Structures are given as structure tokens and as C-alpha cells.
Amino acid sequence: MVKCLTTLMAILVLASCSSPTKYTPRSSALPVVSSTSNAKAEKLYSDPSLSVSHVDNSPCGAVYRVKSGDSLSEIAYHCQVSMKQLAAFNKISPPYVIYKNQRLQMPEQTMQTKQKKQVTVVQKETGIAPQKEIKKEIKKPQKQPVKHQPWQWPAHESLPYRFIRDEAGLSVIDIYGIAGQDVYAVASGSVVYAGEGIVDFGKMLVIKHDDEYMSVYAHNSALLVKEGDRVQAGQNIAVLGATGSASQPKLYLEARFKGRKIDIKKVLTPPSQ
Numbered sequence: 001m002v003k004c005l006t007t008l009m010a011i012l013v014l015a016s017c018s019s020p021t022k023y024t025p026r027s028s029a030l031p032v033v034s035s036t037s038n039a040k041a042e043k044l045y046s047d048p049s050l051s052v053s054h055v056d057n058s059p060c061g062a063v064y065r066v067k068s069g070d071s072l073s074e075i076a077y078h079c080q081v082s083m084k085q086l087a088a089f090n091k092i093s094p095p096y097v098i099y100k101n102q103r104l105q106m107p108e109q110t111m112q113t114k115q116k117k118q119v120t121v122v123q124k125e126t127g128i129a130p131q132k133e134i135k136k137e138i139k140k141p142q143k144q145p146v147k148h149q150p151w152q153w154p155a156h157e158s159l160p161y162r163f164i165r166d167e168a169g170l171s172v173i174d175i176y177g178i179a180g181q182d183v184y185a186v187a188s189g190s191v192v193y194a195g196e197g198i199v200d201f202g203k204m205l206v207i208k209h210d211d212e213y214m215s216v217y218a219h220n221s222a223l224l225v226k227e228g229d230r231v232q233a234g235q236n237i238a239v240l241g242a243t244g245s246a247s248q249p250k251l252y253l254e255a256r257f258k259g260r261k262i263d264i265k266k267v268l269t270p271p272s273q
Contacts, residue, residue, distance in 0.1 A: 059078070059079055059080055060075075060078065060079035060106055061106065062105065062106055063103050063104065063105060063106065064079060064103070064104045064106060065101060065102070065103055065104075066098050066099065066100055066101060066102040066103075066104060067100065068100050068167070068168060069168065069260075070098065070100075071096075071098075071259050071260045072086065072087060072092065072096040072098055072259070073096075073258075073259055074260075075098075075104065079106055081106060081107055082107075083096075085107040086104065086106070086107060088107075089105055089106075089107040090104050090105055093197055094192060094193045094197075094206070095192070095193050095206045095214075095216070096259070097198060147211065148211045148213065148267070149187055149211070149233075150267065150268075150269065151186035151187050151215070151255075151267045151268045151269075152184065152185075152186050152187065152233050152234055153184075153186075153268070153270070153271050154175065154183055154184050154185070154186050154215075154217065154251060154253055155175045155177060155181065155182070155183060155184065155240065155251055156177065156181060156182070157271035159175050159176060159177045159181075160175075160176050161173055161174060161175040161176065161270065162174050162176075163264075163265065169263070170261055170262065170263045170264075171263045171264050171265050172252065172253065172254045172255075172264055173252075173253050173264055173268065174250050174251070174252055174253075175250060175251045175253065176248065176249070176250045177240050177249055177250065177251070178240070178249055179221055179239075179240060179241050179242060179249040180221070180239060180240065180241075181239070181240040181249075182236045182239070182240070183217055183220060183236070183237055183238040183239065183240050183251055184234050184235060184236060184237065185207060185215070185231045185232065185233055185234065185235045185237050186207075186215050186233065186253075186267075186268065187207075187209045187210075187213070187215070187233045188209065188210060188230075188231065188232050188233045189207045189208050189209035189210060189214075189215075189230075189231060190207065190208050190228070190229070190230055190231070191205060191206070191207055191225050191226065191227050191228060191229045191230075191231060191237075192206050192207070192208045192214075192227065193205065193206035193227060194206075194223050194225060194226050194227050195223075195227075196243070196244075198218075198244075199244065199245075200244045200245040201218035201219065201244045201245075201252065202218060202219045202220065202241070202242075202243025202244025202245075202246065203218075203219070203220040203221065203222065203223050203238070203241065203243045203244075204216065204217065204218045204219075204220070204244075205217040205220070205223055205225065205237060205238055207231060207237075212257060212258050213255065213256065213257050213267060214255070214256040214257070214259070215253065215254070215255060215256075216252075216253065216254040216255075216256065217237070217238055217251060217252070217253060218244060218251075218252040218253075218254075219240075219241060219242060219243050219244050219246040219249075219250055219251065219252050220238040220239055220240065220241050220243060220251070221239045221240065221241025221242070221243060221249075222238065222239040222241070223237070223238050223239075224236060224237055224238055224239065225237050225238075253268070255267050255268065
């Protein structure tokens, strides 16, 4: 149902509540990011300290071609560049959607990194090591891992649904209903994205939960929370609709862990029929 390649798009097929769960193959296309989203990305990353220019001194070269399973944070780490610079340079805004075979231009490394390289060169040529500032090491308390809680069903339990699997075998879910029905948060967390930056997903929410999982809710007719809001499990956060590329009212729900897409069946159990 998508014009361009994406791993995040759902194939629209209606299934009744009584019918067994089925799988439908998905294409590898990703939704098109709107110009509004691009402008937002530029605004988010307009800090002068993050200004970049195109160079080819990255370990990945001047251009990196996205592979299946890549996330923007992993690419930034591998290529030794700032993820914010990489996102800003390629006009990618939250929730940082990338797709297979996408060509990412590598930004120039920060001035701090350049200075470190220059000091290393001087040290090698002169044999004189620069004086190091003595800093007292302060041990930070380690964060205790938050135990994952099973997700709640995000809509009325009587609504029909269908699991849809992508090329990598990872499932998302479409829940079909009537426009105007409630959409609920699957777990407590903070809203990190609320908008229409991805054209095919329409009005979309992304919630980051306390255990580093994330939930994505797409095709809503209205969003009842905004970025930065704290939500509770089961809270009414949106209104079911048919925005974006949806041809009928439905909720598209996707699961992520540390920014990377995972199989939603690992965290969401369908209600008993």
C-alpha cells in the first residue's frame, strides 16, 4: 500500500475476530518523509556546534548504503559520527526512519574530534606529549534495569486484527475498527513524537516506555497527547482513523527496542476471543 519502499508499512487486509491469525508478506519500502518533517529536523538540529559539511574521511566513506536491520544510531556509531549530525545532514527527523539501500551522506566529524587528531599528529612528529588535565574521577551510580511489563491491548478487544510480517520475519499488527474509536497506550512512558512527518503513516505517535521499548501508533484521526507528555498504560492517547495511506479506519501498531524494530508478538498478546 506504499508508493516507495518501506519496512514499516502495513498491507491493508480486513480479518474478522473469529478468523485465525494470518500473515501477509510486506514489501521492504518505507514511507516518504514530508517536507514539514524535513523543516522540523532542520529546526531541531540548527545548533551551530552541530554544523557540518560533506567529507569522505569517515570510516564508512562519503556515502553509506543502508543495509537490512540497520538503525540510524548503529550507523552513526559504526561510522564514528554524531547521530544528530547524521540525521540533520540527511534531513531525517524523529522517529529516524531509514530504509534498505538508502544512501546516507556522511557529515564531517566535529571540531573536537579534529583537534584530537591534530594533537595525535603533533605528538607523533615531535615525541612531546601534551599535558593532561588531571580530573577527579566521579563514579556515577549505575541505572538499575527496568523489568519489562507485557503490553496492554491498544483498542477495544472485540475489534478484528491481523499480524503482518515483513521481509525479515518481524510482525506488526493492524487493528480494524470504526473512525472515532479510542486508541490506548500499551504501557506507561513518554511521548517522543507526535505529528504527521511520515506521509503514509498519517497522524502518528511514538511512545518511549520506561524499559527502553517503544510503541508506534499510526493512521489516527486525532492525537490526544503531545511530545513530552507522560502517559499511563491504558490511557486514551489517540482517535482511530484512516489518515495517511490507510483506505479504511485502522490502527497500525509497531514495536521497537532501543530504536530497533522487533517482532510485536514478543510484547503483545492478543485478547482471548
